[in-house]
Amino acid sequence: MPHLAYQPGTRFDRPVEVEADYVVVGTGAGGAAAAVVLARGGASVAMVEAGPWRDPEDYPASMWGTLRDMVDGWGLNLAIGRALWPIVQARLVGGTTVINSAITVRTPGDVVREWRDDHGFPGADALADAIWAQQDQIEDELAVSPTPPEAAGVSNRLAARGGAALDLDDHAIQRAVRDCVGSGACMQGCKHERKRSTNVTWVPEAVAAGATLLSCAPVTRVLLRGRRAVGVRGAFVHPQTKRRGKRFVVRAKKAVIIAASVTHSSTLLQRSGVRSRALGRHFRAHPGVGVFGVYDDVVDMNSGATQGWASTALRASKGLKLETLAIPLELVASRLGGAGSQLLERVGGYRHLAMWAVAVRAETVGRVVPGLGGKSTVLYDIGRRDMERLRDGAHTLARMHFAAGARAVLPGAFGLPYSLGPDQLGQLAAGPTDPRAWTAIMTHLFGGCVMGGDPRRSVCDPHGRVHGYDGLVVADASAIPTTLGVNPQHTIMALARLRAEELLAA
Amino acid sequence: MRWIERFALRAVMPAGGALPGVEATGLDAFLDRFHREAPLPFRVGLVAGGAMILLTPALTLRRLVPASWLSPEQLDQHVQRLAYHPIYPVRQALFAVKMVAGLCWGADPTVRAALGVAPLGPDPGTFRGDSSAVTAATPGVTATEPRGGVISLDAFRRWRAARR
Numbered sequence: 187m188p189h190l191a192y193q194p195g196t197r198f199d200r201p202v203e204v205e206a207d208y209v210v211v212g213t214g215a216g217g218a219a220a221a222v223v224l225a226r227g228g229a230s231v232a233m234v235e236a237g238p239w240r241d242p243e244d245y246p247a248s249m250w251g252t253l254r255d256m257v258d259g260w261g262l263n264l265a266i267g268r269a270l271w272p273i274v275q276a277r278l279v280g281g282t283t284v285i286n287s288a289i290t291v292r293t294p295g296d297v298v299r300e301w302r303d304d305h306g307f308p309g310a311d312a313l314a315d316a317i318w319a320q321q322d323q324i325e326d327e328l329a330v331s332p333t334p335p336e337a338a339g340v341s342n343r344l345a346a347r348g349g350a351a352l353d354l355d356d357h358a359i360q361r362a363v364r365d366c367v368g369s370g371a372c373m374q375g376c377k378h379e380r381k382r383s384t385n386v387t388w389v390p391e392a393v394a395a396g397a398t399l400l401s402c403a404p405v406t407r408v409l410l411r412g413r414r415a416v417g418v419r420g421a422f423v424h425p426q427t428k429r430r431g432k433r434f435v436v437r438a439k440k441a442v443i444i445a446a447s448v449t450h451s452s453t454l455l456q457r458s459g460v461r462s463r464a465l466g467r468h469f470r471a472h473p474g475v476g477v478f479g480v481y482d483d484v485v486d487m488n489s490g491a492t493q494g495w496a497s498t499a500l501r502a503s504k505g506l507k508l509e510t511l512a513i514p515l516e517l518v519a520s521r522l523g524g525a526g527s528q529l530l531e532r533v534g535g536y537r538h539l540a541m542w543a544v545a546v547r548a549e550t551v552g553r554v555v556p557g558l559g560g561k562s563t564v565l566y567d568i569g570r571r572d573m574e575r576l577r578d579g580a581h582t583l584a585r586m587h588f589a590a591g592a593r594a595v596l597p598g599a600f601g602l603p604y605s606l607g608p609d610q611l612g613q614l615a616a617g618p619t620d621p622r623a624w625t626a627i628m629t630h631l632f633g634g635c636v637m638g639g640d641p642r643r644s645v646c647d648p649h650g651r652v653h654g655y656d657g658l659v660v661a662d663a664s665a666i667p668t669t670l671g672v673n674p675q676h677t678i679m680a681l682a683r684l685r686a687e688e689l690l691a692a
Numbered sequence: 693m694r695w696i697e698r699f700a701l702r703a704v705m706p707a708g709g710a711l712p713g714v715e716a717t718g719l720d721a722f723l724d725r726f727h728r729e730a731p732l733p734f735r736v737g738l739v740a741g742g743a744m745i746l747l748t749p750a751l752t753l754r755r756l757v758p759a760s761w762l763s764p765e766q767l768d769q770h771v772q773r774l775a776y777h778p779i780y781p782v783r784q785a786l787f788a789v790k791m792v793a794g795l796c797w798g799a800d801p802t803v804r805a806a807l808g809v810a811p812l813g814p815d816p817g818t819f820r821g822d823s824s825a826v827t828a829a830t831p832g833v834t835a836t837e838p839r840g841g842v843i844s845l846d847a848f849r850r851w852r853a854a855r856r
Contacts, residue, residue, distance in 0.1 A: 189823035238819035248799045251815025254729055262733050270784060278819075377813075393823075401820070425819060426729070488809075515809060516798030520790040525704045525771040529790070530711050536807055600776065600783065622780040625787075 188393045191239065192402035193422045195432035201419070202434040204398055206232035208689065209418055209438040210445060211405050211454070214281020215675045216662035216682040217445030218384030218392070219324075223686035225395035232436045233397055234418060236404035236446070237278035238425040239385065245375035249516040252374045255425075256285050259561070263449060265552065265628045267567030269621035271473060273628045275447055278425075279401050280385025282447070283675065287372045287493035288362040288381050289509075290330045291672040293317050293680065294501075305667045306639020307648040320680035328362035328382040337368030339490010341540040344481070345510045348586030349497050354508065356497035362675075363491075370488035370512050403434055406560060408442055408458035408658065415442040415658035438657065441689055444635070445662035445682065452554050452634030452645070452664055453562040460652060462645045464636060469552040470669045472630035473568060474545035476511060476521075477580050478596035479587030480605070485540045487512040501671045505547030506579040508586070513541055521625065522596065523604045532604075539596075542586065544579030545629055547671035548572040554634040554664075566628070573619040576626070581615045599623050630674050635660040636667040650685045661685045693739050697723060699760060700742030703771050704786070705793045706764065711807070714793050717800035726792070734792075741789035744782065745771060751782070 193202055207229040210221045217233065224231045237258075246255050253260045258277035264270045276282045295314050302310035324330070333342065338358070349356030362382040369378055379386060393399055402422050409417040417438045422431035444451045452466045492512045500506040513521065515536055522532045552566030568576075577599075584595040588608045595606050597614050600623040606614060618624070637660075638644025641653040650665050652658040661682040663674055670677055698719060707713030727735065749755045749762060752773035759770055774786045797803055801811045 187822060189820065191819065191821045240819050244816050244818045244820070246815035246817070247813035248795075248815055250725075250795045250799060251817070253795075255815065255817060255819075260731050260734055262731070262737075269780070426817065486809075514798065515804065515807070516794045517791075519705070519794030519798045520787065523775060525775040525786060525790060526706055526768040527709050528768075528772050529775075530705060530709045530713070534709075534711055534807070537809070 187398065189239065189399045189401065190403075192424050193432040193434075197421065197430070197433060199432045202400075202432055203437070204232050204400065204434070205437040205439065206230040206398065207438070207440045208232070208443060209234060209436050210443045211418060212281060212445035212447060212662060213279045213384060213389050213399070214276070214445065214447065214662070215283050215384065215678040217443070218280070218283075218388040219679040219682035220443050220445060220661045220686040221392045221397060222388035223683045224690065225392040225397045227686070227690040229440070229690065231392060231397035233389065233392065233399045234403050234405055234420070234436055235279045235399065235401045237276070237401065239279035239399070239401040240284075240375070242375065242377050242379050242386070245377050247374060249514055252285070256375060258449070263564070265471070265564045265566040267552075267565070267621065269568070269624070269626070271621070271626045271628050273449060273564060273631065275449060278385070279389055279399070280383045283383040284375050284385055285373050286675065287359070287491075288383065288675070289493060289496070289673040290325065290328070290360045290362050290676045292321055293677040294670065294672060297668060297670050300668055301648070305637065305644065307637070316684055317677070317680045320683045321676055324676065324679050324683070328387060329364035330360055330362050331364070332358040332360050333491045333494035334366055337366040337491050338494045339368055339370065339487070340485045341487040341512060342490055342494035342510050344479070344485065344540055344590040345495040345542055345586065348590035349495065349508070351589035352582070352586055354497040354586070355499040356495060356508075359494055359496045359509070366491055368490045370490055370492050372492035373514070400434060400436065405446065405454060406457070408444070408454065408460070409435070409437075410459060410655075413654060414656040418442060441657040441659055443685065444658070444660045447662055448631035448634050448664045449554060449562045449564060451660060451662055453556045455635065455645070455652070456556055460655065460658070462641070462653060464643055464645045466554045466634050468633040468636045468667065469554050469564060469566060470550070470632045471548055471566065471628045472507070472545040472669060472671075473548055473572070473576065473626050474543050474629045475576055475580055475624050475626045476541045476543040476598065477583040477587065478598070479540045479542070479590065479592035480535065480594040480596065481538050481540065481592050484537045486537055487540050488514055498672060500579070500582065501547065504575050504578060505671055506575060506582070507545045507547075507672060508579065508583060509543050509545070511541055511543040521598065523598060540587070542583045544576065544583055546572055546576045546579060547669045564628075568621050570619055573621055576624070577614070577617050577619060580617075581611060584611055584614055598625050630670070632663050632666045632669055632674065635664040637665045638667055649688055650681070659685050659689065694723060696742035696746060697738050700738065700745045700789045701793045701796070703745055703759070703767055704790050705797050706768060708764070712802055714797045717797050717803055719796060722796040737788040738792050741785040744785040745774065745789065748774065748782070751777065
C-alpha cells in the first residue's frame with residue numbers, strides 16, 4: 187500500500203508490518219531527498235513520517251490552524267537557557283519545507299573547509315564539488331529562482347532600498363518556489379502550490395516510483411540486531427486527537443536512514459540504545475530577532491513574498507544574515523510591546539509595519555536531551571558574544587529601515603524604548619545583551635548526531651554512517667557539525683542525496 | 693478556569709478603543725475551540741498567565757487586591773506594567789496571554805475589516821488518508837494489510853511474555 191495513514195486500533199492488535207530495502211525516518215528536507223534518490227535508483231523504500239500528509243487543499247489559513255495542523259508541539263518547543271526561545275519546526279509530510287520560505291542558499295565553501303580542518307572530513311574540495319553538483323540538480327528539480335519583483339511586495343522592496351543605501355550587497359532571495367504569487371502565506375503552507383516543498387515534489391515522486399509512506403507514524407525505536415539497524419517501530423498517532431492506533435514495524439533489508447530533525451534524531455537514537463558519547467551534543471543554531479520599521483505609507487507586509495530579500499554581506503565579518511520576514515496579524519498582535527489599550531493602539535498601525543530579521547551564526551553550543559513522554563528538550567544558553575552580534579545585527583536593520591524611509595523603528599527589546607527615532611539608534615547600539623531582554627526564535631538548527639572523523643567527538647563518520655553500527659545513517663541537519671551562516675535547507679538536501687547515492691553504490 | 697482565561701484575555705486586549713477588544717471577537721467560541729484543540733501546556737500557560745495577572749497588582753500598583761477589583765483604567769495600567777516588568781517570568785507569562793489573545797483577535801473578520809486586511813479562509817483540518825490497497829506486484833515492498841479486531845487473551849499473554 188503506497189500510503190498508510192493513521193490506523194485506528196490498540197497496542198494489542200497485530201502490528202502493521204512493512205519491509206523495504208531502505209527505511210527513511212522523516213520526510214522533510216533530508217528524508218525526502220534521500221528517499222527520492224533511493225527510489226529513483228530502483229531500491230524499495232519505506233518512508234515513515236510522524237505527522238500527517240497534508241496537501242495544499244488541507245492547509246490552514248489562520249495561525250491557530252497552522253499551530254494545530256503544521257507546527258511540531260504547537261510551537262511550544264523551547265530552547266531552554268536563561269531565556270526561553272521557541273523552536274519552530276513542522277510535523278507533517280514534507281517537514282519544515284512546508285512552512286518555511288524555501289530559501290535556497292548554496293553551502294559556503296568555508297564551511298566545508300572547516301569540516302575538513304576541525305572535524306576530520308577528508309577531501310574538502312571534492313566534498314564541496316559533490317555538494318554543489320547535487321545543489322545544481324536540486325535547483326533544477328525544485329525550480330529554484332529569485333523572488334520575482336512582481337511578487338516581492340512593499341516590504342521586500344523597502345528592504346532592497348535600505349540594503350542598497352547601506353551597501354549591503356543584498357539580493358532577491360533564491361527560493362524553491364515556481365511562479366510565486368506573493369500571497370505572503372509561506373508559514374501556513376502555499377495554497378497556490380508554488381512552493382516546492384517535499385510533500386508536493388519528492389515524496390509523491392518516491393511513492394509513484396514504488397515507495398511506501400507511513401504517515402501519522404512517529405518512530406519510537408530503531409530496531410537493532412547487535413550493531414546492525416534492521417528497522418524501526420512505533421505506533422500510529424492521530425494528528426488531532428493524539429489517540430494511539432496500531433503499532434507498526436518497518437523492517438530494513440539494507441539500511442535505516444534517520445532524518446527526524448535535530449530535535450528528534452539524536453533522542454531517537456539514544457532511546458534505541460545507540461551508544462555514542464556525542465549523541466545529543468554539539469547542538470548549534472542561528473537564533474534570530476526582528477526589528478519593525480514604521481512607515482508613513484502602507485506596507486502590508488503580508489502582501490508579497492514572506493521572505494524575498496536577504497543580505498549575507500555581514501556573514502564573514504560578523505556571522506549575520508539579514509532577511510525580510512513577514513509575520514501575520516495574529517502574531518504581530520503579541521509581538522508588539524505593551525498590553526491593554528496601549529497594545530491595541532499600537533497594533534492599529536499594523537499595515538504600516540515592515541519586519542526585518544537578523545540571524546546570527548552563533549558560536550554557542552547546546553544539547554538535545556530526552557525529555558518526558560518521548561519528547562526532546564533543547565538546552566541552549568546563548569553567550570554574550572553571540573548576543574552582542576545579534577544586537578549589532580538589530581542595529582543594522584534599524585539603520586536599514588531609516589535608510590528606506592521609516593519614521594521609527596520598534597526594536598522589541600526590554601530595556602529599550604518601544605520606539606526609536608533615527609537620532610536614537612545609539613541606544614540600540616548600546617542595548618541589552620541579556621537574552622531575556624529579546625524576543626527571539628531559534629531558526630536553523632544543527633547538531634545532535636554530528637559527523638566527524640573522531641568517534642569520541644562525533645556520532646557519524648563523514649558519510650553520515652553512525653560510528654560502530656551497520657546500516658544506520660543520519661541524513662538531516664543533526665549530522666551537520668557546524669553552523670552554516672546561511673539557510674540550511676539546500677545543504678541538508680544535498681548531503682542527504684549524497685548519502686543515498688553512497689548507499690546505492692555500496 | 694474559563695473565568696480567569698476570559699478575564700486575562702480581555703485585560704490584554706480590552707474594549708474601548710478604535711479597534712474592537714478581544715471580547716467582541718467571538719471569544720467564547722474561540723475558548724471552546726481552545727479547550728477542544730489546544731494541548732495541555734498551552735491551556736496551563738493561559739491559566740497561569742491569567743492567574744499571574746489576577747494576583748499581582750501589588751507588583752505594579754502596590755495594591756494588595758485581585759486585579760478583578762481594579763477599575764478599567766487601573767487594570768489597563770496593571771497589564772501595561774506587567775508587559776514591561778523587570779522579572780522575566782512575569783513578562784513571559786504576560787506574553788503567553790497576549791499570544792493567545794492575538795490568535796483570537798487577529799483572525800477575527802471584524803478586526804481584519806477594521807484594519808483593512810483581507811479575511812482569512814477556513815482551516816480545513818483535513819489530512820490524506822490511506823491510498824489504494826496493496827498490490828502484490830509492488831516490487832520489493834511487502835506490506836501487510838492492517839487487520840481489524842483484537843487478538844486473543846492467550847496470544848496477548850504470549851506476546852507479553854516474549855517482550856519480557
